[in-house]
Structures are given as structure tokens and as C-alpha cells.
Amino acid sequence: MALLVALLAAGCTAITVNLPPITETPTDERHIGKVVWHDLLTNTPEASRRFYGELFGWKFEQPRLFVGVGSGDSYMLIRHNGRLIGGMVDTNALGKKENISQWITTISVADIDAAVDRAAGTGGKIINAPESIGDRGRMAVIEDPTGALFAMIETKAGDPADSPPVLDGWLWDELWTNDVDRAAGFYQAVFGFQHKAHAIENADRDYRVLEYANKPRAGVLENPFEGERPVWVNYIRVEDPSAVTAKVEALGGRVLVEAQARPIGGEVAFIAGPSGAGIALQTWPLD
Amino acid sequence: MRISIIRRVAGLSALLALCSLLASCEPPAVYGSVGYSSYGGGGYYGGGGFGTSIRIGGRIY
Numbered sequence: 001m002a003l004l005v006a007l008l009a010a011g012c013t014a015i016t017v018n019l020p021p022i023t024e025t026p027t028d029e030r031h032i033g034k035v036v037w038h039d040l041l042t043n044t045p046e047a048s049r050r051f052y053g054e055l056f057g058w059k060f061e062q063p064r065l066f067v068g069v070g071s072g073d074s075y076m077l078i079r080h081n082g083r084l085i086g087g088m089v090d091t092n093a094l095g096k097k098e099n100i101s102q103w104i105t106t107i108s109v110a111d112i113d114a115a116v117d118r119a120a121g122t123g124g125k126i127i128n129a130p131e132s133i134g135d136r137g138r139m140a141v142i143e144d145p146t147g148a149l150f151a152m153i154e155t156k157a158g159d160p161a162d163s164p165p166v167l168d169g170w171l172w173d174e175l176w177t178n179d180v181d182r183a184a185g186f187y188q189a190v191f192g193f194q195h196k197a198h199a200i201e202n203a204d205r206d207y208r209v210l211e212y213a214n215k216p217r218a219g220v221l222e223n224p225f226e227g228e229r230p231v232w233v234n235y236i237r238v239e240d241p242s243a244v245t246a247k248v249e250a251l252g253g254r255v256l257v258e259a260q261a262r263p264i265g266g267e268v269a270f271i272a273g274p275s276g277a278g279i280a281l282q283t284w285p286l287d
Numbered sequence: 288m289r290i291s292i293i294r295r296v297a298g299l300s301a302l303l304a305l306c307s308l309l310a311s312c313e314p315p316a317v318y319g320s321v322g323y324s325s326y327g328g329g330g331y332y333g334g335g336g337f338g339t340s341i342r343i344g345g346r347i348y
């Protein structure tokens with residue numbers, strides 16, 4: 001009897017998620033509106049691991065995920081040059097029959113309850129209410145009024161400091177939406193962003209930049225894929241997009257948009273990993 | 288004999304109460320309610336690549 005009770009109690013403890021902080025040393029900094037984390041949801045974790053590992057040199061490791069009962073195998077941390085840059089969720093462990101693979105963009109807030117209230121009050125849909133994930137903080141998943149999924153987090157140990165983008169690391173985050181004005185208004189209301197329109201030379205559209213305290217944090221663009229679901233797209237800084245796309249299919253991914261020159265300078269490309277989650281490539285700086 | 292029965296009933300009751308408590312222990316999976324892929328519509332990767340006919344964005348400063 002005692003053993004059974006202990007096992008049941010351990011079972012309850014086992015589902016207490018305790019994710020490590022997104023910064024390995026506490027920063028006690030708060031950067032509202034900054035994209036501070038990226039999680040890959042994938043139904044092909046092994047193939048995804050190989051894909052991103054081969055393309056960008058990322059390393060995957062298993063955290064001590066569950067309090068008291070060792071490690072879980074449904075979540076992995078991603079490192080680049082030794083630094084934590086994201087996570088990977090095995091969606092098979094979520095009991096999903098459908099493929100929900102995608103990258104989830106996570107934006108920092110100071111008060112997640114208040115931010116979720118603002119999101120709900122301005123047309124957002126709360127997919128997952130604020131929830132504690134241990135040392136990492138509290139997190140919520142939201143669908144914006146135009147249909148794009150994103151997450152917000154109130155970190156417990158602080159946000160990562162701003163730093164120059166490194167090769168094969170995150171460079172930029174961008175919302176592709178079918179209603180730029182509505183989306184920009186929503187993110188302004190939720191995070192306090194200012195949004196500035198920039199006319200791109202030789203391009204047939206404006207580019208909206210979301211800024212907080214005069215720092216550019218993300219872009220908003222009319223969805224290049226007409227009629228498709230709005231989506232947050234994450235850009236990796238690469239040296240040569242063509243060299244990356246040349247490897248994609250052999251690693252189980254797909255090239256969705258071949259490397260192309262940008263009117264403003266540099267090159268971009270858009271690829272999908274083995275599970276179908278898309279990710280963009282860009283050279284940086286522009287010239 | 289009677290004490291033994293009481294102990295067993297008490298033990299069983301405690302176990303049932305514990306099970307009842309555990310039933311409310313939902314796995315706190317923040318992505319558990321996500322029901323679709325942002326790339327699942329088909330247009331992003333249905334029917335092959337898009338070459339350079341689609342112009343995407345990217346950081347500008």
C-alpha cells in the first residue's frame with residue numbers, strides 16, 4: 001500500500017514541469033517586446049535534430065525536465081556556440097494525431113496576466129492561459145486576431161541581454177499576416193510597441209517594424225503566400241543562403257523559396273524542416 | 288479482526304482520495320492546446336517550391 005501511494009505521489013510529481021531559465025546566469029533584465037525564445041514543435045524530433053544540427057551546427061541536449069523523477073524525453077534544449085537558443089518539443093508526447101509542427105515565437109512581457117488580458121481584450125484568442133513552467137517563468141500561448149500563433153513569457157531569472165546576431169543564430173522575427181494594420185494594432189496594444197512603416201525601394205509594399213523603447217524587435221509584412229494562414233517567421237543569419245538550401249533536401253527538408261536578392265540588400269531564402277516547420281535564412285549585415 | 292477491517296477500509300479510502308487528487312493533475316503542457324500547424328494549409332509547401340516568384344521580408348535595420 002505504502003509503495004503504491006508513493007508511486008502515485010511520484011507520478012504527480014513527475015508531471016510538474018520545471019524548465020531551466022532561458023539564460024543560464026540570471027540577468028534580472030526585462031526587455032519587453034523582445035523575442036527571447038523559440039521552440040520548435042515537431043513530430044519528427046530525430047530528423048529535426050539532424051536537420052538543424054547539420055545545417056547550423058546546433059546541439060541538442062536533454063534537460064532535467066521533471067521534478068523528482070529524472071529527465072523527460074519530450075523536450076530538448078538547443079544550443080549554438082554553447083549558448084541556449086531554443087527548445088524542441090516532441091509533439092508525439094502531446095498525444096497529437098494532427099501535425100502541429102511549427103516554430104513558436106516567444107515574446108517577453110513584464111506582467112503576463114495583464115498582457116494576456118490585453119490580448120483577450122483586443123481580439124486575441126487564448127490558446128493556453130498563463131502557466132508556470134518552473135524556473136523559466138510563466139508562459140501563455142496566444143493566437144492573434146489575424147490568426148498567427150505566438151507565445152509570451154514573464155521570465156523568472158530575467159531576459160537575455162541584447163547582442164549582435166551571430167552566424168547560424170537568430171537574426172530576426174517577422175509576422176506574415178493578411179491584415180497588417182489590424183495585426184500591428186494588436187501587438188501595439190498588447191506589448192506597447194510603436195510600429196513604423198518603411199517603404200522598401202523597388203518593392204511593391206511597405207514593411208512595418210515593431211519597436212519598443214526605440215529598439216526594433218520584429219517586422220510585420222503582408223503575407224507573401226496569398227491566402228495562407230498568418231504565421232510568425234523566424235530568420236537565421238547565414239553567410240550564404242544558397243549554400244544552405246543546397247543541403248536542405250538531402251536532410252529531409254524542403255526549399256520553399258530559393259535564395260533571392262533583396263531590394264534593400266543581402267539575400268533571403270525560406271525553407272522547411274523535416275516536420276514541415278518553416279524557417280527563413282538571411283544574410284547580415286545588408287551590404 | 289475488526290481492527291484489520293477498519294485499517295483496510297481506511298487505507299482504501301485514503302487511496303481513493305489520493306487517486307481523486309491525482310486525477311486533477313493535468314500535464315502542464317503549454318503547447319498541449321495548439322491544434323494546428325501554421326504551415327499546414329498546403330500553400331507553404333504544397334506542390335513544390337516557389338523559386339523566387341514569392342518575395343519574402345527580412346530584417347531591414
